[in-house]
Amino acid sequence: MKALREKTRSLWMNVRVDPTAPRYEGKQTCDTIVIGSGIAGLSVAYELATRGQKVIVLDRGAIAGGMTSRTTAHLAPICDDGLSTLINLRGEEIATLFQQSQEAAVARIEQIVAQNGIDCNFRRLDAFLFPAMGISAKSARDQRRKEFEAARKAGAEVEMVTGVPLNGFEKAPALRYSNQATFHPLRYLRGVARAIRDNGGLIFADSAVVSVDEMSKGGVRVTTQNGGVIEASTAVVASNSPINDRFELHTKMSPYRTYAMAFTLPRGDLPDALFWDTGDPYHYVRMNPGPGSIDYLIAGGADHKSGEADDGDIRFEAIEAWIRSLVPTLGKEVTRWSGQVLDKIDYCAFIGRNPGSKSVYVVTGDSGQGITHGALSGLLLKDLVLGQPSPWAAVYDPERMPLSGLVNYVRENLSTVKNLAGYVLPGNLTFVDDLAPGHGGILRKGAHKIAACRDMTGRLHLHSAVCTHAGCEIAWNSTEQCWDCSCHGGPISTPMGLF
Ligand SMILES: Cc1cc2nc3c(=O)[nH]c(=O)nc-3n(C[C@H](O)[C@H](O)[C@H](O)COP(=O)(O)OP(=O)(O)OC[C@H]3O[C@@H](n4cnc5c(N)ncnc54)[C@H](O)[C@@H]3O)c2cc1C
Incomplete structure (x- = not known):
């Protein structure tokens, strides 16, 4: 059956990461087989290939054509759901490790960009958290104080400030997180894919994996839709929504559809920074350079549980109304798109050995921080696959079922x-x-x-x-x-x- 074409396109989709990647056929062996070529799969493949492993990457579609091509690409180590919530759920020690690991992921992207000379406009910038529209001045101040204290406890660089350069919020109580980052995700992965190949790795497109089986003699046997077989010591399932797990992981996270739009804006009308509000779901603003004296402003939000609404047009209208009220000089719409994120019951992704497996590892539960989680999975899974300890293994252990997350689990x-x-x-x-x-x-x-x-x-x-x-x-x-x-x-x- 012919796949239906997706209708919307993100701002990045004019770049193709590896358009000549062939389809996988036949039988091969390797050290590690990676299933999925988004930021998670390619980050893991990069870390292992550059350490001498023979790595094969398989994707069912185009390389990096999944949710990574639909991201809005903020690289903000701050917990997406609020550090105060994370501390309540998992305690100060885990929240601090979470913060450190996310910062390490952004630093690793920066290092890979520099080492491989990747032209992807990686840049460090500030991020601002400001109050959601309509909340009282007291609630806004209380929320700011709570997040400020939590961020300090977790070791984040944070400062209380007054006002953000958005219409109506010039005097609002806000937080400034310094040293955040952003980049062009597909240009970055084009460079990463090149480096994987330069280190002997093989990357295949249009090669859907249909089974991942642990062999009695040890290792893993992976089969593709067209009958191709790969035997490897280790498999890493980086398919975003895990294809090898039916219940254990899926019941600990929920898919949400989220919406984004890009508009033109005269350069200089808004500083190059990340902005998001305290709403639930939250709205956000990011900037990206456009042609000549034009910037692209990306605004997003309006999330809902996947499959529970089919009203995308109304959600896009709401995002546009929100951003036009905040940025009166906003120009015309350039593009609009949606995608999905997987929210976890305790807000930390699942990265580690697959529950019940010996040789299968998994990375999933990306949330709105899937890009940093993806880069982090390269660091963490590289350690686990090579038999080394990772300081962050407990934070992201896929087997965990934290009691404090039970309310979210049931809901x-x-x-x-x-x-x-x-x-x-x-x-x-x-x-x-x-x-x-x-x-x-x-x-x-x-x-x-x-x-x-x-x-x-x-x-x-x-x-x-x-x-x-x-x-x-x-x-x-x-x-x-x-x-x-x-x-x-x-x-x-x-x-x-x-x-
Ligand atoms: C609108 C939007 C905005 C976002 N903004 C941000 C942001 O600003 N910052 C941030 O950090 N995160 C953000 N995210 C989240 C982030 O983009 C994703 O979490 C992240 O890109 C997921 O990467 P991934 O590698 O896990 O998954 P994907 O990029 O989806 O890669 C998984 C790959 O697995 C392949 N696959 C699936 N099944 C199979 C199979 N059977 N066989 C072989 N291959 C298979 C798919 O084809 C796909 O290419 C956003 C997401 C959306 C939708």
């Missing part, structure tokens, strides 16, 4: 239960003939539910409505022309690839 899984209960309900579509191009819906046929969608050319596509990961019912996403799943995310992957 997030309630919608999974609701989703599974959907099997007994009727579908939202009676006849497929009702489907206009670009639309999809669920049809009941006896005991079964069918996911039906019609692509932009008018061709009808029919599938089981059951996601192959946790068995949840999928939901149509008309913004991206794909199916999402509230249990594991999307676009839906099946053993046969994307649909």
